[in-house]
Amino acid sequence: MVRQIKSLNIEKNKFKIPYFSILGSLVIIILFILLWRPLNFGRTVYVPLNSQAQTTVTDKSTIDVGEGRVEIAEAQSNSDNVTESSDEPEDQIAPDEIDEIIDGKDNNTVQYTISRGDTLHAILLRYNVSKKDVFLLTNKYKQLANLRIGQQISWTTDDNHNLQNLTWAISSNNIRVYEKSGDKFVETSETAENVSQENKVITGVIKSSFVADARKSGLTSNEIGIITRALQWRLDFRKLQIGDKFSVVLTREKHGDRLSKSQLLGVRFKNGTKDYYAILADDGKYYDVNGASLSQSFFRYPLAKQARVSSGFNPRRLHPVTKVVTPHNGVDFAVSRGTPVLSVGNGEVVIAKYSGSAGNYVAIRHGRQYMTTYMHLDKILVKQGQQVKQGDKIGLSGNTGRSTGPHLHFELHINNKPVNPLTASLPINEGLTGKSKKAFLAKVKQIQSQLTF
Structure with a gap:
């Protein structure tokens, strides 16, 4: 009998549950969740398109993606099955x-x-x-x-x-x-009276900065803006050197003593030993002396393969939790951690660092009017000041910063304003051909002869 009881105690001890160990593990898990889960205040909530969470749709929009269409639902979720992120980097580019x-x-x-x-x-x-x-x-x-x-x-x-x-x-x-x-x-x-029109050739030499020296030469702010937009893809105006020269051919129309409008016909810059030209064509756009486009084309997507859009561009987005309008100034692509992220165009990396809630953050400036930003990267593969080309790998997607799910937040800014990258009008790198090119080259001969220093 004693042997039988002893045997039962042995069997019972084999299956004794380590209650304190389990309790300790549960406490650690709960603390980890509480510390890891970010606050909901002031953050945008995105509902994945394939989410099974119960939702109440508050706003819908449809966007074109490639050859198909994707419906984005901004929703209030009754479940925790949502992806949350905050896309406000600490680092901003100061305008010049x-x-x-x-x-x-x-x-x-x-x-x-x-x-x-x-x-x-x-x-x-x-x-x-x-x-x-x-x-x-x-x-x-x-x-x-x-x-x-x-x-x-x-x-x-x-x-x-x-x-x-x-x-x-x-x-x-x-x-x-x-x-x-x-x-x-x-x-x-x-009805304009006393209308007069004059053709002018304005020349100048860089002594301090292009803007200051262009104004001293007699160019207006509007004319300076036209010049910088026309050559923004070919010439970095910040890197003009002392002694560089410029020449501008334009027509000005006056109503009495008031300048009503001006038209830039051609411009030439001598930057070191290189010449840069922009000549106006009949279509209202500027080309180089060979009729090649001065614009740069862009990829519509910063990924090698098309990905699902988990949240679209919406500058008036109503936060589903706080009920406060919280702009979503970009597009979120639902991609797994480590997916290669590509530059959508040629440009200069102006920011490449960890930046607050945006996590690992890259900003690329394309010319003077365009900038793209890429947030929540797992890894940054470029450095500030680096020149990149369209299609270069600049990082790997991730979940850094204030984000609870792997995705890529992508923004496009035109004239320092965020726009919808999926629908925005982008420049086209398309040169002149046929009769248009022949007429343009005849005009180049006339204008180019006047662009002297």
């Missing part, structure tokens, strides 16, 4: 004097020459003009859809980007002016 001229910030007035493919709506939004004012103007005055290549428009905004007035020069003696009055725009017509 050329940025201010291109954006029209030096005097809040911008003059623009219409080129092929332009629409007034797209132009004004590209320059950060209030969307509300753009809608009020274009919705009431349908004739503004009839802009023609070579015509000029100019507009003035206040410091909050509200449109104050817009002038449309249909021809030399037919000008339409749209003035803001309360919550509407009023159209008036002007």
Whole structure:
């Protein structure tokens, strides 16, 4: 009997549960979850398209992705099966004097020459003009859809980007002016009198900076902006050297003593031993002396393969938890950790570091008007100041910063304003051909002979 009881005790001890060990493990797991889970306040919540969580849809939008269409649902979830991230880097790029001229910030007035493919709506939004004012103007005055290549428009905004007035020069003696009055725009017509036109050649030498020396030579802010936009892909204006030279051929139209518009016909820069040209063609765009495009093309996606969009661009996105409007200024691609991330165009890496809630963060400047940013990377493969080409691998996607799921947050900025990278109008690297090229080369001979120093 004693032997039997002893045997039972032995069997019982074999299956004795280490309660204290299990309890300790549970405490450690709970503490880890509480410490790891970020606060919900001020963060954007994204619901994956294949999520099984119960949701209440508050807003929907449909976007084109490749050949298909993806519906993005901004939703309030009753489950924890969501991906959360915060996409606000600590590091920002400080604008310089050329940025201010291109954006029209030096005097809040911008003059623009219409080129092929332009629409007034797209132009004004590209320059950060209030969307509300753009809608009020274009919705009431349908004739503004009839802009023609070579015509000029100019507009003035206040410091909050509200449109104050817009002038449309249909021809030399037919000008339409749209003035803001309360919550509407009023159209008036002007018939220009005492119109005079002059052709000018302006030359200069770099002694301090291009902007300062161009102004001293007699160029206006608008003309400086046209020059920098035309050559932004070929010439880094920040790296012009003392002694470099420039020559500009343009026409100016005056109404009495007032300069109403100017048109840049050609420009030449002597940077060290290299010459850079931009010549205006009949389509309103600038090309080099051989008719090759001065623009750069962009990839639409920063990945080698198309990926699912887990959250789309929405600058007025309502946060599903806080009910506060929290802009989502980019597109989230649902990709696994370690997926190669590619530069969508040629450019210079201006930021490559860990940057607050954005995690491992890369920002690339393309020319003077375009910038792309890539956030939450697992690994950065480039350095600040490095020149990259379209398609170069710049990092690996990850889950760094304030993010609870692997994904790539990608942004495109035009004129320092975030835009939807899936739908934005991007420059096309397309040169002249056929009759257009033949006519252009004949014009080059005439203009190039005037671009002397």
